Amino acid sequence: MRNLIVVGHGMVGQRFVEALSARDTAGQWRITVLGEEPRPAYDRVRLSAFFDGASAEELSLGDVPDGVELRLGEAVLGIDRARRIVQTDAGEYAYDKLVLATGSRPFVPPIAGADLPGVFVYRTLDDLEALQAYAEGRRVGAVLGGGLLGLEAANALRLLGLTTHVVEFAPRLMPLQVDDGGGAVLKGHVEGLGLAVHTGRACASVVGTDEVTGLTFSDGGSVEAEVVVIAAGIRPRDELAASAGLPLGPRGGFLVDAGCATEDPDVYAVGECAALSLDGTEGRTYGLVAPGYAMAEVVADRIVGGDAAMTTPDTSTKLKLLGVDVASFGAPDGPLDVVYHDGANGVYAKLLLSDDAQTLLGGVLVGDASAYPTLRASLGGPLPGPPIALLAGDSAGTAGAGALPGTAQVCSCNAVTKDAIVGAIREGAADVPAIKACTRAGTTCGSCVPMLKSLLSECGVHQSKALCEHFTHSRQELFDIARVRGIRTFSELISEHGQGRGCDICKPVVASILASLTNGYVLDGEQAALQDTNDHFLANIQKDGTYSVVPRIPGGEITPEKLIVIGEVAKDFGLYTKITGGQRIDLFGARVEQLPLIWRRLVDAGFESGHAYGKALRTVKSCVGSTWCRYGVQDSVGLAVDLELRYRGLRAPHKIKSAVSGCARECAEARGKDFGIIATETGWNLYVGGNGGFRPRHADLLASDLSTEDLIRTIDRFLMYYIRTADRLQRTAAWLEALDGGLDHLRDVIIHDTLGLGAELDAAMAHHVSSYADEWKATLDDPARLARFVSFVNAPGTPDPSISFETERGQRVPARPVPVTLTGRKS
Amino acid sequence: MTTAFADFADLATWTPICSIARLEVERGVAALVDGIPVAIFRTFTGDVYALDNVDPFSGASVLSRGIVGTRGDVPTVASPMHKQAFDLRTGDCLDDPTMRVRAWAVRVRDGVVEIGEPLAVSVPA
Numbered sequence: 001m002r003n004l005i006v007v008g009h010g011m012v013g014q015r016f017v018e019a020l021s022a023r024d025t026a027g028q029w030r031i032t033v034l035g036e037e038p039r040p041a042y043d044r045v046r047l048s049a050f051f052d053g054a055s056a057e058e059l060s061l062g063d064v065p066d067g068v069e070l071r072l073g074e075a076v077l078g079i080d081r082a083r084r085i086v087q088t089d090a091g092e093y094a095y096d097k098l099v100l101a102t103g104s105r106p107f108v109p110p111i112a113g114a115d116l117p118g119v120f121v122y123r124t125l126d127d128l129e130a131l132q133a134y135a136e137g138r139r140v141g142a143v144l145g146g147g148l149l150g151l152e153a154a155n156a157l158r159l160l161g162l163t164t165h166v167v168e169f170a171p172r173l174m175p176l177q178v179d180d181g182g183g184a185v186l187k188g189h190v191e192g193l194g195l196a197v198h199t200g201r202a203c204a205s206v207v208g209t210d211e212v213t214g215l216t217f218s219d220g221g222s223v224e225a226e227v228v229v230i231a232a233g234i235r236p237r238d239e240l241a242a243s244a245g246l247p248l249g250p251r252g253g254f255l256v257d258a259g260c261a262t263e264d265p266d267v268y269a270v271g272e273c274a275a276l277s278l279d280g281t282e283g284r285t286y287g288l289v290a291p292g293y294a295m296a297e298v299v300a301d302r303i304v305g306g307d308a309a310m311t312t313p314d315t316s317t318k319l320k321l322l323g324v325d326v327a328s329f330g331a332p333d334g335p336l337d338v339v340y341h342d343g344a345n346g347v348y349a350k351l352l353l354s355d356d357a358q359t360l361l362g363g364v365l366v367g368d369a370s371a372y373p374t375l376r377a378s379l380g381g382p383l384p385g386p387p388i389a390l391l392a393g394d395s396a397g398t399a400g401a402g403a404l405p406g407t408a409q410v411c412s413c414n415a416v417t418k419d420a421i422v423g424a425i426r427e428g429a430a431d432v433p434a435i436k437a438c439t440r441a442g443t444t445c446g447s448c449v450p451m452l453k454s455l456l457s458e459c460g461v462h463q464s465k466a467l468c469e470h471f472t473h474s475r476q477e478l479f480d481i482a483r484v485r486g487i488r489t490f491s492e493l494i495s496e497h498g499q500g501r502g503c504d505i506c507k508p509v510v511a512s513i514l515a516s517l518t519n520g521y522v523l524d525g526e527q528a529a530l531q532d533t534n535d536h537f538l539a540n541i542q543k544d545g546t547y548s549v550v551p552r553i554p555g556g557e558i559t560p561e562k563l564i565v566i567g568e569v570a571k572d573f574g575l576y577t578k579i580t581g582g583q584r585i586d587l588f589g590a591r592v593e594q595l596p597l598i599w600r601r602l603v604d605a606g607f608e609s610g611h612a613y614g615k616a617l618r619t620v621k622s623c624v625g626s627t628w629c630r631y632g633v634q635d636s637v638g639l640a641v642d643l644e645l646r647y648r649g650l651r652a653p654h655k656i657k658s659a660v661s662g663c664a665r666e667c668a669e670a671r672g673k674d675f676g677i678i679a680t681e682t683g684w685n686l687y688v689g690g691n692g693g694f695r696p697r698h699a700d701l702l703a704s705d706l707s708t709e710d711l712i713r714t715i716d717r718f719l720m721y722y723i724r725t726a727d728r729l730q731r732t733a734a735w736l737e738a739l740d741g742g743l744d745h746l747r748d749v750i751i752h753d754t755l756g757l758g759a760e761l762d763a764a765m766a767h768h769v770s771s772y773a774d775e776w777k778a779t780l781d782d783p784a785r786l787a788r789f790v791s792f793v794n795a796p797g798t799p800d801p802s803i804s805f806e807t808e809r810g811q812r813v814p815a816r817p818v819p820v821t822l823t824g825r826k827s
Numbered sequence: 828m829t830t831a832f833a834d835f836a837d838l839a840t841w842t843p844i845c846s847i848a849r850l851e852v853e854r855g856v857a858a859l860v861d862g863i864p865v866a867i868f869r870t871f872t873g874d875v876y877a878l879d880n881v882d883p884f885s886g887a888s889v890l891s892r893g894i895v896g897t898r899g900d901v902p903t904v905a906s907p908m909h910k911q912a913f914d915l916r917t918g919d920c921l922d923d924p925t926m927r928v929r930a931w932a933v934r935v936r937d938g939v940v941e942i943g944e945p946l947a948v949s950v951p952a
Binding site for chain 2: 802
């Protein structure tokens with residue numbers, strides 16, 4: 001095996017080792033990655049999500065591939081090309097091939113006071129953690145730099161609760177991405193958020209004695225600032241060029257050719273540290289991840305003997321800064337332009353066209369970038385529609401994918417063309433997650449996801465929303481119809497909005513919708529005929545036609561007296577008992593006519609339905625928490641009990657599981673749940689969208705350090721929003737992945753209340769909580785409801801003769817094999 | 828209402844089962860007819876049908892607990908075990924043409940549901 005050393009473990013370094021591992025099928029390369037940061041590669045593009053509550057773990061880009069050795073916290077100090085060695089303070093590493101992926105450092109201009117305590121840069125998670133700690137309890141901050149990073153930093157200060165100034169030397173914000181018109185609209189948005197924008201002003205000095213207290217401007221003005229973030233650009237990390245004797249580009253960066261090789265064919269550079277020289281142009285660095293990924297792929301190909309080469313990188317960008325969409329693509333100017341400026345709504349767009357107006361050369365979008373995916377993919381070709389329709393139309397972003405040439409790059413982050421995506425669809429990728437998995441399109445910034453959807457439908461992958469042959473609507477549409485029009489019966493719904501008399505698909509869906517809207521007894525009147533057998537008998541059917549019984553044990557906490565009752569009931573009815581994964585006890589082997597007798601005993605002992613049979617809240621698991629545990633920081637059992645009692649009986653598109661952990665050790669496995677809560681020193685972190693099961697998924701952090709009151713309100717809204725908008729049998733994990741805008745959208749709706757739905761969702765949950773009643777108690781109290789619990793309508797006391805048991809490990813289990821009947825096969 | 832098979836009703840042995848009021852619309856009940864479990868259903872249109880109660884796929888005696896509905900114009904019940912649909916009129920499985928259950932003659936006389944014999948199988952030998 002030959003040795004390959006990668007210097008730097010950032011986004012591009014990680015992409016490179018993934019790309020090489022995938023190509024090196026013969027296992028010829030032993031790969032070692034040396035990273036200076038103590039953390040493995042994380043998503044620096046989403047760095048600011050840290051202030052929205054994303055943890056370092058969530059920003060992680062995942063593990064290095066199997067067989068790759070990752071050495072973190074080990075900076076490379078020198079390169080000896082003659083001996084083909086790199087040196088770190090831990091020793092020397094021999095290489096056959098060397099890949100430099102050292103990235104950038106923040107540029108700090110030489111102004112007085114820039115070294116004062118309270119002055120920060122904005123590049124690494126460590127920087128952000130230090131900034132967050134220092135900003136605690138302070139009031140005013142300033143950011144030097146009004147570019148992309150500067151506005152990200154300004155948003156961070158704003159989220160930390162500081163009054164924020166943005167200082168930009170150029171006459172407009174984001175001078176590299178937008179023109180004056182776009183800059184003015186952007187400034188309007190930013191000022192509308194309460195930030196003070198100082199464009200066209202240069203900072204003369206940072207002032208303060210022991211720590212920073214303010215800024216002075218070269219025009220003589222000044223502002224107070226207790227925290228200063230310098231975001232004045234980046235410079236390539238090319239210090240190793242000196243010891244290695246490698247040439248640099250005119251503005252720094254390891255000079256590389258189209259194959260990303262330096263003048264030494266065994267030494268490559270990729271990403272922000274590389275100065276790419278194509279066709280004799282001077283070397284230029286690129287501070288975007290997409291060109292870095294492209295370089296990583298080129299070098300991986302070259303290492304295994306290929307001849308991939310870089311073309312001029314695409315510097316198109318689409319961002320959401322301070323809630324404002326900003327996008328730029330293609331050339332900064334052109335012979336013709338079309339400008340759309342809607343001052344009232346803060347939308348600005350400019351398209352640059354060739355002199356015959358036939359070819360799109362570039363453009364700028366501010367305030368609404370929904371047309372970006374279509375426009376960017378049309379670069380260098382004809383516009384897919386009339387310019388004004390593209391710019392002003394609200395569906396422009398999803399229109400016209402079919403008009404694009406096959407070679408158009410739909411996903412610029414991962415350089416995936418329309419042809420590649422269409423190929424994947426033809427080979428069976430039937431939804432967006434499948435396309436993501438096989439092409440990587442849409443996995444980085446996500447802006448092309450609407451295009452992926454439109455390509456799916458243009459390829460004839462019919463993403464029908466129709467529930468079944470009886471309704472052409474989706475579950476969400478039926479929910480809205482029933483809610484808005486006040487429809488409360490299946491018959492009314494299907495006669496006005498469907499056809500036929502329903503089936504095992506639509507009837508339980510409507511039952512669930514009606515249950516969510518009314519929270520009445522689920523088996524009254526016509527609703528009884530809608531329920532699956534589990535909801536119909538309020539128990540879980542098993543393979544032999546018997547049922548299992550699961551009493552609710554909130555939070556998994558149970559008294560010895562109640563445990564004894566469960567044991568006695570199981571013994572008296574001959575039930576098989578098993579502890580469930582949700583910290584309760586399942587009693588198996590009950591016949592329908594036994595269910596009321598079993599529940600009479602359980603209800604009398606204070607138990608109520610556990611809804612194990614329903615698409616409803618199941619359990620809220622907990623660890624033992626601060627009550628007993630020497631590590632616990634909060635009362636996880638108490639919270640779990642409260643939550644389970646609050647949401648018990650809540651009908652939903654699918655089952656809902658939850659857990660509460662009393663400390664970060666996470667013994668309750670909360671991140672595998674639909675909503676999981678992990679205690680912090682000061683409150684609770686809320687995670688949503690987790691799942692075990694068929695496709696495990698770790699829940700995403702929705703909000704951190706919440707008070708109990710805020711936590712409950714946030715969960716209330718999360719659950720109600722899910723119940724209203726999810727598809728049939730769609731768990732929160734799949735719902736969240738399919739949600740347009742993803743976690744950010746969810747946060748907007750339920751935390752920032754951007755749709756104004758908050759009060760309505762709160763009221764819906766309040767109604768649920770106040771109208772909850774135990775449905776087993778309600779059943780036992782009503783002879784009419786009990787009447788259906790008979791084995792045979794003409795022989796109610798006769799047990800089903802087909803049910804028989806044998807004994808295994810001391811308990812009754814269904815007799816095996818299940819008897820095969822004579823009816824059945826036709827021939 | 829009642830069934831299309833009343834013509835030979837008097838030739839068959841009829842077992843009274845229960846009052847028609849005992850049948851919820853679009854649900855089934857199980858009955859024992861000479862020791863054989865039979866599922867009886869009442870549809871939205873008021874028709875009453877009877878099938879073997881044993882689901883041939885699972886072997887469990889559960890068809891009476893399935894969801895009653897329609898597929899096209901066919902009245903159906905879906906097995907509560909794995910959701911295969913059966914034609915209430917014939918017992919034919921709509922999701923697997925090789926499978927069926929028996930349909931039984933059924934009628935309502937003086938408000939009482941009565942079960943007769945299994946209907947002759949109408950598939951080619």
